[in-house]
Amino acid sequence: MRAAVLDGAHRALADIDDALAAMRLGHYTRCRGCAGSIPAALLRAIPRTRLCPTCHATGTDPGSR
């Protein structure tokens, strides 16, 4: 149980690091799957998301670990 919580926390921190790196590089609002725009409302709701709704629905994530 504790290991699962720690694993989830590590994954969340890695996602946040990815989002911060994308902000620094200026492509925070670009989808990692199709390079389209990620809607601002989605970024406000889930700031660490890297996929647009379409790619999220189809499971397209070339950078997933």
Ligand SMILES: [Zn+2]
């Ligand atoms: Zn996309």
